[in-house]
Amino acid sequence: MAVQAGHLATMSHHFLIAHWRRLLTAAAWLPLLYLTHRLEHWTFKAMLALTTLLSLWAWMRDWRRYRTIAGTPTSRIASAAQGYVELFGRGRHAGQPVYSPLTGLPCLWYRVERLGKTRQGQLIELGKPARRGQHYQLQHQGYSWLKQRSQSDAPFLLEDGSGSALIDPAHAEIITSRYSEHVQEGYRYGEWLLLEHDQLYTLGELASLRASEQAPALRAAVAARLAEWKLDPTALLARYDRDGNGEIDAVEWEAVRADAEREVLAERRQQTLEPARHTLRRPGDGRPFLIANQPPERLAKRHRHWAWLQLLLALGALIALLWLSLNPPHPAPAPTEFETQAPDDE
Structure with missing residues (x-):
């Protein structure tokens, strides 16, 4: 028990x-029953x-x-x-x-x-x-x-x-x-x-x-990839410095941009399958x-x-x-003159 x-x-x-x-809320009316004659x-x-x-x-x-x-x-x-x-x-x-x-x-x-x-x-x-x-x-x-x-x-x-x-x-x-x-x-x-x-x-x-829908715009994604590649200039020169002068000229830079865009697009095609x-x-x-x-x-x-x-x-x-x-309450009747008159002392 x-x-x-x-x-x-x-x-x-x-x-x-x-x-x-x-x-x-449901019990809000209960005190009203008690207060009916008091309010x-x-x-x-x-x-x-x-x-x-x-x-x-x-x-x-x-x-x-x-x-x-x-x-x-x-x-x-x-x-x-x-x-x-x-x-x-x-x-x-x-x-x-x-x-x-x-x-x-x-x-x-x-x-x-x-x-x-x-x-x-x-x-x-x-x-x-x-x-x-x-x-x-x-x-x-x-x-x-x-x-x-x-x-x-x-x-x-x-x-x-x-x-x-x-x-x-x-x-x-x-x-x-x-x-x-x-x-x-x-x-x-x-x-x-x-x-x-x-x-x-x-x-x-x-x-x-x-994931592809949450990815940034193509231009921003390519810029981010290029910034990532720039962090390793040795690898960038080894891959794209075709004339061997130690610099990447305008023509070579266009090849860099094309490869970065191609890589970003390939990743996005793969993301659409997820x-x-x-x-x-x-x-x-x-x-x-x-x-x-x-x-x-x-x-x-x-x-x-x-x-x-x-x-x-x-x-x-x-x-x-x-x-x-x-049904408003009726006011109490006013006292009459006789009721309000004080009793005489005997």
Whole structure:
């Protein structure tokens, strides 16, 4: 029973961390029930209007996510069109694996949070955080809650059998079921991981380039090749100084330029035969950049349920707002002259 209770507590904590923004929006109307008889009429209406707007914003966000996940067809990497795509495959290391700083496990990506409580401290900022890290400290009831977060941003590969794409996780929304908690030296640590060979579902902008497409213009490439040959003047003279006078004249220099251009063109023809290099990155138009080790059906269902919940809350707050507007409170009747007259002393 203790093990089951601990597991349920861990799952509940994970759920709160993953969905605290939605829960905050969804529960925004709860204090209104308590404050109904304690606030001025216009203040209560303003809070209902704010709840309606927040819930509508959350509904549009989750509904857009649901439509994006459910409506984007899965593409194969080798034949995917350029632009916004949905890819599904297994994660692989692009080079050396990343190691979690908490458990030392090799992984594709990690995020680690540390939460602790001390008796000293105040609301301060602990300097500028490192890249992809956040640090802050909060004072509450004489105690100081310290929270630190760090996560990796090394790229990794996605393979689907037809090819591979390099994924840059920077600025991505990453959803993973691999979560664990640890308690060390009075601190509680949370760890999120993506491991090699995990089945990954991704949404993002796919860019496919061949080496020849990334090469500079022909004129610049030839100039770079000539500059490279000039670094070895002995070999250059031995190859092109046909009259043996120790110099390369104008006629000989034209032969040098022709050979450099011929060599660059031959290399480019070879590059066109190489497979394209695919990269999945953050879209520039604001659409979701998502990486998850969960099936898209589960993600779409989750967003659909949250969207309907937010819509119901928005409609409930709107109906309450309209009812209050159509049924304003009646002002208390003014006291009569008899009621305001002080009683005579006997």
